Amino acid sequence: MASPAKPGFFKRYLPHPLLTLTLTVVWMLLLNSLSWGGLVVGLVLGILIPILSSHFWPDRPRLKSLHKFISYALVVMWDIVVANIQVAYLILFRRADKLRSCWISVPLDLKSPEAITLLAGTVTMTPGTVSSDLSADGRALLVHCLDAPDPAAAVAHIKTRYEARLKEIFE
Amino acid sequence: MIGYALLFGFVCLSLAFLLNLWRLVLGPTLTDRVLAGDTMVINVIALIMLYGIMETTAVYFEAALLFAMFGFISTVAYCKFLLRGDVIE
Amino acid sequence: MDKIFFAELLVSVLIVAGGIFSLVGSFGLIKLKDLMTRLHAPTKATTLGVGSTLLASMVYFLVFESKISMHEILILLFLFLTAPITAHFVAKAYLLRHTDPQKDLPQTQRPHGWSTFDAPPASPTKPPSPKADG
Known part of the structure; x- marks a missing residue:
C-alpha cells in the first residue's frame, strides 16, 4: 500500500478495523460476561493494539466478500468432522503397512501470504492430508497424504475444493 | 448418566495419556517426542474440561487456556530449535 | 423433564465421543509406522476429541x-488455529x-526447492509467505 502524503483519519487511527473488532470480541470472550465496562476496556485495547503494531502489518488482507468467507468456513468445518471420522477409521481398521501414504506437490495459484497460510491450515485440518512445506519462492505446497491411491486426484481435490474458493475470497 | 459418561471419558483419556507416554519414552526420533508432548497437552486440556464438568465449576477454564497457549508455544519453540539450532534469532 | 433428559443425553454422547476420538488419536500415534503418518493422528482425531x-x-x-x-469457544478457536501450525513445524x-x-x-516444479532446504530467492518480487521463513 503506497502511503499517501497525508493519511486519512481512518487510516491513522483505525488501521485494521477487522483486527479491532476481533480483539474486542476476544476480550469480551475472555471476560466471559457482558458488561459496559468490559466493552470499553476491550475497545480501548482493540484500538490501541492495531495502532501500536501497525508497522508489522504494512498490507491489510482484503476480504472480497464476507458471505463467501463464511460459506468457506462452513465447508471447512464440515470437512474437519468428516476428516476426523475418516482418519479414525483408517487408524482403527487398516493395517499400518497397507496405507498408501505419499508426498504430493501442489502448485499454487494464490499469491497473497494470508491466503496461502489459510490454505495450508485448511489442508492440514481436512481429510488425510498434512501440509508440510512450502517451496522457497512460495508457489508450491508440499502435502503428505495418509492414504491416497491416486495422487493426481488428491491434488485436483485440493485445488478445486479449497484453492478456487480462497481465490474468489482474496483475489 | 453424565456420571457414567464422565467415567468413560476419564478412562479413555487416561489410556490415551499412557499411550502418549509410551511414544514419548519410545519415540525413535526427537520429533516423535515433540509430537507426543504436543498430543499430551491436547489430552490434558480435555481432561481439565472433564474435571470442570465433574466439579461443576468454571474455575479451570483459565488453566485449560494457559495449557493451550503454553503447549503451542513450547512445541513451536522446540521445533524451531530443531530447525535452526536457536529459538530467537 | 424431557428437555433435561435430552440435554443429559447430548452431554453424555459428546463426552463419550470426545474420549473415543482422543483415544483413537493417541492409539494412531503408537500404531502408525513413521512420523509423517503419525502426524495425521493427533492433528485430526485429537482436535475433534477436544472439540466435542x-x-x-x-x-x-x-x-x-x-x-x-464463552471460554470454550476461545479455547476451541485457539486449538483449531494452532493445530495446523504445530503440525507444519513438526513436519x-x-x-x-x-x-x-x-x-x-x-519436485517443486519451480526453479526453487523446498524452503526447509533452500533459501528464498533474493529479489523480493513477491513478499515471502509468513510460513516460508519458519
Missing part, C-alpha cells in the same frame, strides 16, 4: 447452571533431519 469435550462443557453449563460460558523439523530432498520428496 469443549462442546459438552458448554452445553452442560448452559443447561444445568444456566450460565453462558518441517522432521523433513530437515530425516529426509533427503532429492530422493524422498517430489
